[in-house]
Amino acid sequence: MGWKNLLVEAPVWLLGQFHRPRFDPLSGTPREILVLRPNDFGELLTTTALFEALRRRFPTTRLIAGVGSWGRPILENNPFVDEIVVLDAPWNNKLVEDRSPRNVLRFLWRSPQVAALRARGGFDVGIDVLGSYMGALLLMRAGVRYRIGVRGYRGGWSGCQAYIDFARRSSARAALAQGELLGATSLPDARPQLFPTDAERADAASIWHAPLAGHPNVRLLVGVGAGVASKAWDPKQAGAALAQAAHILEAAGTVCDIVIVGSEADRGRAREAIAAAGADVPIRSVAGDVSMRVVFALAEQADLVLSNASMLMHVAAAFHRPTVAVLGGSVTRPAVHDAIWGYPLPYLSVAPETYLADQPERNWPSVERVVQAILQQIGAHGSLTSRSGAAA
Numbered sequence: 001m002g003w004k005n006l007l008v009e010a011p012v013w014l015l016g017q018f019h020r021p022r023f024d025p026l027s028g029t030p031r032e033i034l035v036l037r038p039n040d041f042g043e044l045l046t047t048t049a050l051f052e053a054l055r056r057r058f059p060t061t062r063l064i065a066g067v068g069s070w071g072r073p074i075l076e077n078n079p080f081v082d083e084i085v086v087l088d089a090p091w092n093n094k095l096v097e098d099r100s101p102r103n104v105l106r107f108l109w110r111s112p113q114v115a116a117l118r119a120r121g122g123f124d125v126g127i128d129v130l131g132s133y134m135g136a137l138l139l140m141r142a143g144v145r146y147r148i149g150v151r152g153y154r155g156g157w158s159g160c161q162a163y164i165d166f167a168r169r170s171s172a173r174a175a176l177a178q179g180e181l182l183g184a185t186s187l188p189d190a191r192p193q194l195f196p197t198d199a200e201r202a203d204a205a206s207i208w209h210a211p212l213a214g215h216p217n218v219r220l221l222v223g224v225g226a227g228v229a230s231k232a233w234d235p236k237q238a239g240a241a242l243a244q245a246a247h248i249l250e251a252a253g254t255v256c257d258i259v260i261v262g263s264e265a266d267r268g269r270a271r272e273a274i275a276a277a278g279a280d281v282p283i284r285s286v287a288g289d290v291s292m293r294v295v296f297a298l299a300e301q302a303d304l305v306l307s308n309a310s311m312l313m314h315v316a317a318a319f320h321r322p323t324v325a326v327l328g329g330s331v332t333r334p335a336v337h338d339a340i341w342g343y344p345l346p347y348l349s350v351a352p353e354t355y356l357a358d359q360p361e362r363n364w365p366s367v368e369r370v371v372q373a374i375l376q377q378i379g380a381h382g383s384l385t386s387r388s389g390a391a392a
Contacts, residue, residue, distance in 0.1 A: 008133055008155060009133070009156075009157075009158050012136050012137065012155065012156055012158055012159040013158035013159060015137070015140060015159060016136070016140070016158060016159035016160070019140045019147075019159070021145060021146050021161045022145040022146070023124045023125065023145035023146045024146070025124065025125050025146055025182050025183070026182070026183055029058055029060060029061060030058060030061045030124035030125045030146075031061065031062065031124050032061065032062045032063075032123045032124055032125075033054060033058070033061055033062070033063050033064065033123065033124065033126070033127065034064050034066055034123040034125070034126040034127070034139070034142065034144060035047070035051065035054075035063065035064065035065050035126075035127045036066045036087070036126060036127060036128045036129060036130075036135055036138065036139065037065065037066070037067055037071070037129045037130065038066060038067050038068040038071070038087045038088065038089040038092075038093065039068070039092050039130055040092075040093050040094055040095070040311075041070070041071065041074065041227065041311040041314075042227070042310070042311050042314050042341065043092075043093075043130065043171065044071045044075075045074060045192040045194075045314040045315065045318070046170075046171040046172040046192060046314060046341075047129050047172075047175045048074065048075070048078065048192050048193040048194070048318075049172055049176060049187075049188045049189065049190060049191065049192065049193055050127075050129070050175040050176060050178065050179050051063055051065070051078060051081050051193075052080045052188045052193065053176055053179040053184045053186070053187050053188060054080070054179055054182070054184060056184065056186045056187075057179065057182060057183055057184040057185075057186070058182075062082045062083065063081055063082050063083075064081075064083045064084075064085055064123070065081050065083070065084050065085065066085045066087045066117070067084060067085075067087065068087065068089065068093060068095055068096075069086045069088055070095045072084055072086070073291070073292040073293050073296075074194070074292075076195075076293065077195040077197055078193065078195055079195065080193075085113075085116075086113060087113050087114070087117070087138070088107075088113065089104075089107060089134065090103045090104055091104055091132065091134045091135075092130055092132060092134075092154065094227055094228070104134055108134070108137055108138060108141055109141075114138065114141055114142070117141075117142045118141060118142060120142075120143075122142070122143030122144065122145060123142060123143065123144045123145065124144075124146060125144065125145070125146045125147075125182065126139040126142065126144030126146070126147050126148070127147075127148045127149075128147070128148065128149045128150070128156060128160070129150075129175050129178065130150065130154060131149040131150020131151070131153045131154055131155070131157060131163065131164075131166065132149075132150075132153070132154035132156050133154065133155040133156045134156070135149065135154075136149055136155075136156030136157070136158075136159035136160060137156070137159070139159075139160075146162075147159065147160040147161055147162075148160055148162045148163060148164075148181055148182070149162075149163045150163055150164055150165075150166050150174075150178075151163045151164070151166065152165055152166035153166040162181045163181075164177045164178055164181065168336060168339050168340055169339065169340065170190050170339070170340065170341075170342075170343075171340055171341060172190040173190040176188075176190055191317045191318060191320075191343055192315070192317055192318035193318055194296045194300075194315065194318040194319070196293065196296050196297040196300060200291075200293050200296070200297040201297045201300070201301070203290070203294045204294055204297035204298040204300070205297075207259060207286060207290070207294075207298060208257055208298075208301060209257045209282075211255070211257075212255045215253055215254065215255045216253065216254045217254070217255045217256075217257065218249060218254055218255070218256055218257070218304065218378060219257045219259070219302045219303045219304070220242070220245075220256060220258040220259070220302065220303065220304050220305075220306060220374075221259055221261060221298055221299055221302035221304070221305045221306070221312075221316075221321075222238070222242065222258060222259065222260045222261070222273070222283075222305075222306045222307070223261055223262055223266075223305075223306070223307040223308060223310055223311075223312035223313075224238050224260055224262060224270055224272075224273050224308070225263065225265065225266035225269055225287075225308070225310065226308040226309060226310040227310060227311065228330065230329040230330035230360075231308050231310065231328075231329050231330055231331055232269070232308050232310075232329070233308055233326045233328060233329075233364055234364070235269040235270070235272040235276065236273070236275075236276040237276075237364065237367055237370075238273045238276075238306070238326075239272065239273035239274060239275065239276025239278075239283075240276050240277070241306075241367045241370040241371050241374070242258055242273065242277050242281060242283060242306070243276070243277040243278055243281045244367065244368075244371045245371045245374045246258065246277075246281050246282065246283075247281075248371070248375060249375075249378070255282075256281075256282055257282060258281070258282060258284070259283075259284060259285070259286060259298065260273060260274070260283065260284070260286070260287055261285075261287055261290070261298060261312065262287035262288065263287065263288055264287070264288035265288075266287040266288065267285070267287050267288050269287075270285035270287045271285070273285075295312075295315065296315055296318075299312065299315045299316050299318075299319055299321055300319040300321070302321055303321075303378065304321070304322045304323070304324065304374065304377055304378055305321050305322070305323045305324070306323075306324050306326070306370075306374065307323065307324070307325055307326070308325070308327075309325060309326075309327055309337060309341065313325045313341070313347075314341075316347075317343040317347060320346065321346065322346035322348075322377040322378070322380070322381040323343075323346060323347045323348065323377070324348055324349075324350060324370065324373045324374055324377055325342070325347065325348070325349040325350070326350055326364070326365060326370055327349050327351040327365075328351060328352055328363050328364035328365060329360065329361070329363060329364065330360070331351070332355060332360075334349055334351035337349070346377065346380070348373055350369055350370050350373045351365055352364055353365075353369075
């Protein structure tokens, strides 16, 4: 840790001396546990398995998620979460425009959201899943009696009673490691968990076309956007890849149903992809037209998910859906990306064979390589026959 980080860590350590541990979760059962994760969609998704781990360890403890308002849909209908507390924290996310130090301090000391949290009278245990100076301060402000963080990433560990060491490992596995600090030994798979309702599943089913009897049918769910623009593949290239894959599959007698999803901001990219694919390709967009929760249900019902390094990649992993993640642009170390954010099979990433240091905009896999990956995933995981002549 450099001297600058130590300089910032020092006041956190000092404040921690005035907020000594007042609860031991290894000798008593916490009444409440606050899990702090007010970050981006993907980061929250990778945390969801922690709630099941904590429920297995503490069946009677009330589990409370502190997340940004944007993250509520991810935790809705989760049987392991007792309460969602909205904390629109202005750090380590792209959803709050003003992330200046001044606004961070204003949030910590003046936000009505933090004031409401403080009014609850404290929490026996608090987990800052990200691990940061600001997160540690927020846990102290919330009156958390036993704090867990991360050493070696964004700081704050010296204000905690326990912490994991940061390592380039699965983000979902790192969250579970924090549960292990509380004695959790029965752990779920290190992958996201989502729980669509029956109504959301019905809405998703109505979006897919009815399968054509007597033919193999395959449902392709596609995301053309990304939280960071430099991680999004050119939609024209995506459209070209979808067209090639669809033509190859249809020549083999397989009926394709392709749906593009995303936010309102992705509508233009979806139109570009559809135009590039051509009028003869069965592709349509519901980007910006359906809720995030319905997108989850669409992913659950898909045979293959094609995504950038984005939220949809994690959503597909929640349902063990065969996935092709297109990596490029600002993702220059695909092996590191997959070590932290990737998943075991049926996840598959495709990256450029070579990188051009002076032309980052060209650092993307070819259309042909992406098409090959799509066909490989469909063939390897039996998607071609999964709905042959079956009802939706």
